[in-house]
Amino acid sequence: MxxxxxxxxxxxxxxxxxxxxxxxxxxxxxxxxxxxxxxxPVRPPERRLPAVSADPVAVPSPARSEGAARGAGVVVDVAGKVPRPGLRHLPAGSRVEDALEAAGGARPGTDTTGLNRARVLTDGEQIVVGASPPATPPPGGSGAPAGPVSLSTATVEQLDALPGVGPVLARHILDYRAQHGGFRSVDDLRHVNGIGTRRLTDLRPLVRP
Incomplete structure (x- = not known):
């Protein structure tokens, strides 16, 4: 300094x-x-994302869902002497009486003795109102009908047993019978879908109105 x-x-x-x-x-x-x-400087807290499970999410099977939906009711075919024949959708646990009422009831004068109205319905079955029970074949017989089959009272099984008539054609015959109240003559078969002149000729000696 x-x-x-x-x-x-x-x-x-x-x-x-x-x-x-x-x-x-x-x-x-x-x-x-x-x-x-x-x-x-203040650092923001780190955000931690929740861990994603590797297990796949269970998706209901379409077949299982459809099966559950079908289990909610039954579909039956009511045919014969009723005002409104055809398919009827009814709740599960319904009885034959319920299906009969859904089709308008039996027509006046119809014999329903062989119809168990208290029976519980099964899905896909057919109920024929006013049809006589199939004839029991004699012991040791071949099971062939003893005479002409009545077109107005025959069941699907009886018509299916005729030559040239399968389950589909038998159903067509029953549908025509339900819509027109029966057959007045064997010639009415020509109006049934699937029956032509040749098949009518083959069936003529085997059936009756």
Whole structure:
């Protein structure tokens, strides 16, 4: 330090050295305080996604759903001497009496003695109203009908047993009978879907109105 400064201020060299040390220490403390007092950036908390299970989600089988839907009711075919023959959709547990009422009931004068009205219906069955029960073949017989089959009272099984008549054609015959109230003559068979002139000729000696 210049002599004139020391003389003017009246500071001794030892005192001046101590003052310099104090100033240096103060600067060091200031620098340390500045660096340690700076605010650190705050990091947002990490978002953890929920773990996804690797197990596949169970999807109901279409076949199982359809089977459950079908179990809610039954479909039966009501034929014979009723005002409204055809398919009837009824709740599960319904009886023959319920199907008969859904078809309008039996026509006046119809014999329903062989019809068990208390029987529980099964899905897909056919109920023929006013049809006589099939004839029981004699013991040891071949099971062939003893005479012409009545078109007005024959069942699907009896018609199916005729030559050239399968279950589909037998159903057509019953549908025609239900729609027209029976057969007035054997020639009415020509109006049944699937019966032509040749088949009518073959069936003529085997059936009657």
């Amino acid at each position: 210049p002599l004139w400064v020391r003389l003017r201020c009246g500071i001794e060299p030892k005192t001046l050295g101590a003052l310099a040390v104090v100033l240096v220490a103060a600067c060091a403390l200031a620098v340390h305080h500045f660096w340690t007092g700076r605010p650190e």
